[in-house]
Amino acid sequence: MSSLLVESAGLQTTVQDLGRPGFGPEGVSASGAADPVALRLGNLLVENQPGVAGLELTLVGGSFVFPDGAVIALTGADLGATVNGRPLEMWASHTLEPGTKLMFGATRNFARGYLAIAGGIQVDPFLGSASTHVLSGLGGFEGRALRKGDRLRIGRASKNVRRRRITLAALYAFKPRKVLRVTEGPQADWFSETTKQVFYRDVFRVSEESDRVGLRLEGTALDGSTAREMITEGVSLGAVQVTPSGQPIILFVEQQTTGGYPKIANIIAADLHRIGQLRPRAEIRFQRTSLAVARSLWIEQERLLNEPEQLFT
Amino acid sequence: MKVRAASDQAILAYLGEEIGQAAHERVLKLLRLLQQEPPRWIRNVQPAYCSLLVNFDISLADHVEVEETIRSYEQRTEKHRAPKASTVEIPVCYGGEFGPDLDEVAAVHGLKPAQVIEVHSSETYHAYFLGFAPGFAYLGDLPAAIATPRLSSPRKRVPAGSVGIAGRQTAVYPMATPGAWRLLGRTPLRMFRADRKMMGLISIGDQVRFRPITNREFGELERG
Numbered sequence: 396m397s398s399l400l401v402e403s404a405g406l407q408t409t410v411q412d413l414g415r416p417g418f419g420p421e422g423v424s425a426s427g428a429a430d431p432v433a434l435r436l437g438n439l440l441v442e443n444q445p446g447v448a449g450l451e452l453t454l455v456g457g458s459f460v461f462p463d464g465a466v467i468a469l470t471g472a473d474l475g476a477t478v479n480g481r482p483l484e485m486w487a488s489h490t491l492e493p494g495t496k497l498m499f500g501a502t503r504n505f506a507r508g509y510l511a512i513a514g515g516i517q518v519d520p521f522l523g524s525a526s527t528h529v530l531s532g533l534g535g536f537e538g539r540a541l542r543k544g545d546r547l548r549i550g551r552a553s554k555n556v557r558r559r560r561i562t563l564a565a566l567y568a569f570k571p572r573k574v575l576r577v578t579e580g581p582q583a584d585w586f587s588e589t590t591k592q593v594f595y596r597d598v599f600r601v602s603e604e605s606d607r608v609g610l611r612l613e614g615t616a617l618d619g620s621t622a623r624e625m626i627t628e629g630v631s632l633g634a635v636q637v638t639p640s641g642q643p644i645i646l647f648v649e650q651q652t653t654g655g656y657p658k659i660a661n662i663i664a665a666d667l668h669r670i671g672q673l674r675p676r677a678e679i680r681f682q683r684t685s686l687a688v689a690r691s692l693w694i695e696q697e698r699l700l701n702e703p704e705q706l707f708t
Numbered sequence: 709m710k711v712r713a714a715s716d717q718a719i720l721a722y723l724g725e726e727i728g729q730a731a732h733e734r735v736l737k738l739l740r741l742l743q744q745e746p747p748r749w750i751r752n753v754q755p756a757y758c759s760l761l762v763n764f765d766i767s768l769a770d771h772v773e774v775e776e777t778i779r780s781y782e783q784r785t786e787k788h789r790a791p792k793a794s795t796v797e798i799p800v801c802y803g804g805e806f807g808p809d810l811d812e813v814a815a816v817h818g819l820k821p822a823q824v825i826e827v828h829s830s831e832t833y834h835a836y837f838l839g840f841a842p843g844f845a846y847l848g849d850l851p852a853a854i855a856t857p858r859l860s861s862p863r864k865r866v867p868a869g870s871v872g873i874a875g876r877q878t879a880v881y882p883m884a885t886p887g888a889w890r891l892l893g894r895t896p897l898r899m900f901r902a903d904r905k906m907m908g909l910i911s912i913g914d915q916v917r918f919r920p921i922t923n924r925e926f927g928e929l930e931r932g
């Protein structure tokens with residue numbers, strides 16, 4: 396079986412697939428790729444099933460050796476990948492010769508790059524998923540981010556992967572956005588009209604203290620004081636909760652499953668993958684939309700992801 | 709039952725307005741029915757004290773359909789009995805390095821540390837739900853005599869097995885995570901194991917008791 400050798404790991408490189416939804420009653424959040432669209436497109440480029448495990452690289456990538464060669468694709472953020480000193484085109488499939496070293500640097504644009512490999516990364520699944528839950532040390536490769544010296548198994552690839560690249564139209568459709576679309580949160584009416592105006596008008600900055608668990612936002616403090624007492628309840632992916640100090644926090648893929656802060660808004664399903672590309676200090680705004688519009692945006696996005704002839708040339 | 713959109717792909721069903729056995733039973737019955745007869749669009753259910761968060765696939769259903777289905781399930785639960793609870797005993801070594809907040813909790817309530825241990829380990833608790841982190845069970849109701857608010861700033865790392873209290877709740881941290889609950893002791897049991905069929909030692913609806921043990925017993929149990 397072929398393998399991948401970690402020569403240096405980068406800032407935080409983890410094995411991720413599309414996560415493990417459905418274990419809320421056990422207190423387990425879904426985890427999975429922070430930008431699942433990028434991972435899916437990478438997998439499709441190397442003719443994997445869309446949910447096969449790949450590597451998620453965060454802000455600074457490492458270097459990886461393929462002793463037996465591989466067919467790969469790079470998607471998501473541009474971490475300046477090179478092979479033998481030459482830049483490797485992103486959003487396209489490439490055949491690497493045995494012994495090839497793939498090197499990454501620091502990001503040139505967004506937060507997370509994805510390395511998809513034909514055949515996928517093989518790890519023992521936890522609750523049906525290969526994805527790493529970093530906070531609780533579960534899943535993925537030994538429940539942790541990769542380190543120098545790790546050797547990962549690569550599954551069997553489909554034969555003769557065609558060389559292909561993504562279309563500009565598809566890249567445009569999935570591009571990161573600074574304006575995240577939201578629907579109202581379950582406690583939206585706990586906040587005053589003035590507070591909501593500020594929330595939908597002002598620019599917020601992603602704090603350095605942000606990770607796969609949640610993104611803390613800096614900016615105008617919202618009035619987080621509420622007359623009512625909140626009883627801890629289930630929280631959904633992309634919920635924007637407001638702490639008593641007025642700081643909004645976006646709950647992300649490794650979120651706690653329940654929480655006791657009121658939620659002013661929730662990022663729509665079609666924009667969740669864009670949260671995964673927000674770097675520390677990125678500036679964002681929120682735009683209110685309806686449940687019906689959110690639903691049609693999601694259905695349109697899924698339709699496009701299921702039509703390879705529109706995605707690739 | 710009140711229903712609200714939590715997001716474009718989730719709704720919250722509220723089955724009560726105060727924490728207690730009545731709301732808990734309604735949550736548990738609806739959860740069990742949804743688990744026994746999962747609608748085709750359901751993706752996840754997250755129970756809590758008085759509510760159930762239901763995540764669904766929005767390509768298959770919209771909020772109107774999901775709400776109607778949840779309401780019809782809720783009506784059917786009235787005929788159901790709550791499942792029988794099992795009892796779980798958790799051995800705890802209180803105080804010292806395992807329970808760094810025991811003395812302060814005692815001082816806040818004008819009690820001796822031994823009295824706090826006595827109160828904490830005399831009650832039978834109810835597992836309202838699991839949340840926060842894998843296997844983390846919210847247990848209640850902690851007797852008012854030792855109820856203490858959370859720490860004002862959380863610890864960066866609470867060791868696995870730590871037994872904490874917050875308000876009228878108590879819990880065991882199944883894994884090392886950040887946490888703001890006041891720590892009274894630690895159990896040598898592994899609360900959450902990915903390689904076990906029942907991953908968490910405590911499930912929603914269980915009855916839980918704490919049994920004080922010595923340092924020596926802690927060591928023996930940890931090795932055994």
